[in-house]
Every structure is written in structure tokens, then in C-alpha cells.
Amino acid sequence: MSYYLVQSTDEDILKHAECGGAVTAFFKYLLDKKLVDGVLALKKGEDVYDGLPYLVTDSKELVETCGSLHCAPTMFGKMISKHLKDMNLAVSVKPCDAMSIIELEKRHQIDKDKIYTIGLNCGGTVPPQTAKKMIELFYDVDPRDVIKEEIDKGKFIIELKDGSEKSVKIDELEEEGYGRRSNCQRCELKVPRNADLACGNWGAEKGWTFVEVSSEKGEELLKNAQKEGYINVKAPSEKALEIRGKIEKSMINLGKKFQKEHLDEKYPSNEKWNEYWSRCIKCYGCRDVCPICFCKECALGEDYLDKGTIPPDPVMFQGIRLSHMSFSCINCGQCEDVCPVEIPLSKIYHRAQQRIQETTGFVPGIDDTMPFLYK
Template sequence: MKYLLVRSTDKEILKRAECGGAITSLFKYLLEENIVDGILALKRGEDIYDGVPELITDSKELLNTAGSLHCSPVNFGKLISKYLRDMKIAVPTKPCDAMALKELSKLNQVDLNNIYMLGLNCGGTISPITAMKMIELFYNVDPFDVVKEEIDKGKFIIKLKNGEHKAIKIDELEERGFGRRKSCQRCEVMVPRMADIACGNWGAEEGWTFVEICSERGKELIENAKKEGYIEVKEPSERAIKIREKIENSMIKLAKKFQKIHLEDNFPSLEEWKKYWNRCIKCYGCRDICPLCFCEDCRLEKDYVDEKGKIPPDPLMFQGIRLSHVSQSCINCGQCEDVCPMDIPLAYIFHRMQLKIRDVFGYVPGVDDKIPPLFDFEK
């Protein structure tokens, strides 16, 4: 029983959630049976572009977290390691969330025994402001008239107030500089198998969630939630499994193509990097958002690096230190690039460095069970 189709038994959840509402129902089960203290999830804020992280402790609130928000590129890693370490929680994890948590657990920053990771298959997210601009430009639609969005069969589909649907191929949007975040375009982990289960619509029947069981705990979770009547379960067809595999493989291929474009063919020249580093205002935003950066006593604030507020900082010292500390574990979540006030394409250099480290040590952060190579003192 590695692959399953799962459907919620709750009508309200089925109405609000994606596919079969498996994740929301499993959260409900975990919370109502007091297996966890809370669920860290994205709650819809002002509109479909606004996903706000919140720790839910009342299962009635869970409905407000049902459904996907593809325009809210958050990473839960640091919120958990910094603020929720002492709680038992469950969290929906895109691959970058699950990879961050797995990597953090190896670095002793979180205890995975306290965290249920309910994985979400992910083809990438779109930055909210990019999404709004893109909807205005290419869909000719007022972004605030959109009531729902989804990604299906390579298209970004929007549903309007008047019930109308509009869809455009993501390829086309990305050719024009819109579409998914650059890090997402390069990401080759679509199915978060480091989580307890991995859920999605690939290969699923209408109204069901396709679930891959990824851990013993994930298996028990499904069995128990079924026993308690929160979900119903059936087996997917061989064909459904094949379809899912095919989608995953073609997305991995696409990601590799983007890796080559971003990190080799169009990788910024030294001259261009100089231009980027000249803009750095040393706000420490990249460091503070990085899910894998956790030292309490940071080298970047030492006298010999800090140079008393001098901006721009020497990139070899500032980013050099960050690269040496973090790049082995970099999961290419792109948060550093997202929050950089000067739009320095930081994830390009960190991702590229990680891939070089991968070539030498064969280490895949967030995926491998091994300790990051520079911390592996056993050898």
C-alpha cells in the first residue's frame, strides 16, 4: 500500500479543499485526537494572493486553510525551528518546506519526532505581485476579480467572479519573464518523499487526493484517520500511478533545463555580479530569512567583517562567509532572493554552489539521510 487515493468524509472540507481534501481531513484528525498541539498552515488573507502562516489550534479554523495558494511562496522551516520547537505540530510541506525541515533536523535545529509533515506535490509557486501583474497583462483581467487559481496540465488557470475560467500555458508566461519563481523553475523535487506522506492531484481521480506513503508514521496516520472515519481510501489504478510518474519525470527534465539556462548559459558574468554586489545595503535579510542559517553568534556581525556599517560590504567576506556556511545545505528555496531589497539574484549563486558541492560529495540536501559533508566528522 504505497499509493492510495484518499477522500475526506467531511462535506464542508470537500467543498473548500483541493482534490479529495485529504490534507485538511488528516489535520482535523491529528488535532481533534490531540495527537498534535497545532497545525502550522497558510490561511487565506485579503485575497487569493495572500497566504498568511498561522498556527491553528482549533479544528474549526482548519477550513480557512483548505485549498492551495500558489501565489504565497513561504517557507515554514525557520518559523518552526525558531518559534515552534517545543510543540508537537503538523505542517503541510511543499518540497522546499520538507527539505528545509529534514536538513534542519540533521543540524539539530528541529526534532522531526515532533513534526508531522504532510507533503504537497509542487510544480512551483508564483510571487504574489508577479501574479497580479501577469493576470493584468496576459489575462486582461483585474487581479482582484480572480476568486480562485490553480495549476493544471502546465497551465495557470484563474476563475473569475462571474464564473469564467481563463488559462495560459506557464511556458509562455515564463518566456516573458513571468510565471513561477526562478528557484521553482529550477527545482527538481516535485514530490516531497522526505515528508510522511506526499499528496497531490497528479494521477488522482476527480474528487480524490493521490497520496504516496513515505514513512511508517505516514502509513499509520492514514490507517488511523481511516479507522476513525475522517477519510475514505481506495487504490489507484496502475495507469494513474504511471501518469503521475510521467508528470513528475517531465517536470524534473524541465527543471534540469532551467538549471542549465539559469546557472550556466545565462549565469551572470563577473562584471554583472560586481554590479549586483555594489547594491548590497547589508540589511542581513538573506541571512535572517534563510531556513538553514541558524548560528546564534553570527560571524557576519564580528568587527572584522562588519566594518562599522560600511555599505556595500565586501562581497567576498559577506556572501563568502554565507556561502561557506550555508551552500552545502542550500535547498534552493529562493527565500533569500525573494526578500532582497536590492533584487540581487542570490539563489543563483547559492544553488550553483550547492550543485558543485553535490558533484564532489554526492550530497543532496534535504533529501539524503547523510549529515552535510562539512559537518560529517566521522569520515
């Protein structure tokens, strides 16, 4: 692996970019040179709480995707496999996005030769409605006055229309039940080394992006973008590497702390799980949103399930899903996000995957092999 500080040479990109504009510059190079048909990224919708998946085919539109959107916990893997699999694509990915893409590649749902993955360091995402309530309560401002948000140095920072900034420590927000999504709190993969490039501001100088090269494809992309004049490149200092390493280590330790809390110390009792399962209305939202679940004929539609029974038998309904998906769970939290009756699904899947990982060593979205049940 190699490390660089990267800066876009495009003034318009630098004007709109979060830190150096490297990600957008890579996308611009790939589009301009017709190495991809499109770029899949997020752009701001009505406000900072509204992140919209955006397929860019004209590099002039890329500036619309600049900046952070921590209140948009979307996933791109299934979107690509369902609707964009025939395109040559570049895509911006959080670590869990990259994990889902890798698992879908292994299942022949995405062609890895057709895709460039540009990874974004991720400290976690915040549900949009939670963010609005949190800003109103802890920042004492109208959420509609927020024009920009960022997670940096352990704080959730907002910028207001008048140019002022306010920040609150993430720890304080999460102690009160706000802040990042619970699955993000438990996550240990903060630097997406499972992508072609891992980009972020940890350890970066002001106006530059810290880039870690994670694949031969990523190395070739960076060198060619530099050769063609799309980016400036220089080596990071030893101090920058040290700072980045310390931030990553502290985030990993925090994730392990929350794993112990959520999946052990405060894990729901069997009685509580029975109460959760009794809420289920069999909407299939958890199945439909799961980025790894792709079967055309689902076992949950078989005749041995009572089709008119609500709530469904948890052993047959939840048990079947758990037995099919827990070994491949990437802890993206999408199932929990969409559950209309607020069942904490990501906890049981993450705990099951953790036990499987401890037993077999298999890590979904990281290992090149298939899960052991596929062998």
C-alpha cells in the same frame, strides 16, 4: 512506498477542498485525537495573492486552510524552530519546506518526533506582485476579480468572481519573464517524498487525492485515519500511476532545462556579479530569512568585517555566507525574494550547491547525514 487515492468523509471539508480533502482530513484526525497541539498551514488573507501562516488548534477552523495558494512562497522551517519547537505539530509542506525541516532536525533545531509533515506536490510558486501584473497583462482582467488560482496541466488557471475561468500556458508566461519564481523553475523535487505523506492531484480521480506514503509514521497516520472514519481509501489504477509518473518526469526534465539555462548558459559573468555586489546595502535580509541559517552568534557580525562599509566587501560578506550555507542550500529562493536591491542570490547558491552535490553526492534535505563540512 505505497500509493492510495484518499477522500475526506467530511462534507464541509469536501465542499472547500481542492481535490478530495485528504490533507485537511489528516489534520482533523490529528487534532481531534489530540496527537498534535496544532496544525501549521496557510490560509487566504485579503485575496489569493496573500497567503498567511496560520496555527490551527481547533479542527473546526481547518476549512480556512483548504485550497491552493501558489502566490504565497512562504517557508515554515524557521518559523517552527524559532517559535513553535515545543509544540507537537502537523504541518503542510512543499518539498523545499520539508527539506528545511530535515536540515533543522539534523542540527537539533526541530525535534522530528514532535512533527508530522504532510507534503504537497509542487509545480512552483509565483511571487504575489508578479502574479498581479501577469494576470492584468496576459488575462486582461482586474487581479482583484480573481478568487482562485491553480497550476495544472502546464497552465496557470484563474477563476473569477463570475465563475468563469481563464488559463495561459506556463511556458508562454515564463518566456515573457513572468510565471514561477526562478528557483522553482530550476527545482527537480516536485513530489515531497521527504515528508511523511506526499499528496496532490497528479494522477488522481476527480474528488480524490493521490497520496504516496513515504514513512512508517505516514503509513500509521493514514491507516488510523481510515480506521477512525476520517477518510475513504482505495487503490489507484495502473493508469493513474502512469499519469502521475509522466507528469513528475516532465516537471523534472523542465527543471533540468532551466538549471542548464540559469546556472550555465545565462549565468552572470564575473563583471555582472561585481555590479550586483556593488548594490548590496548590508540589510542582512538574506541571512535572516534563510530557513537553514540558525547561528545565535553570526560570523557576519565579527570585528574583521568593516561594520560601516556599504557595500560590504563581497569576499568577506557574501563569501562568508556562501562558504557557510552553500552546501546546505535547498534552493528555496527566500534570499532572492527579500533582497531589496534585486541581487539574484539563489543562482550563486544553487550553482555552488550543485557543484558540491556533483563532487560529494550530498543532497540537502534528502540525505540523513550532515553536510561534509560538519563531519
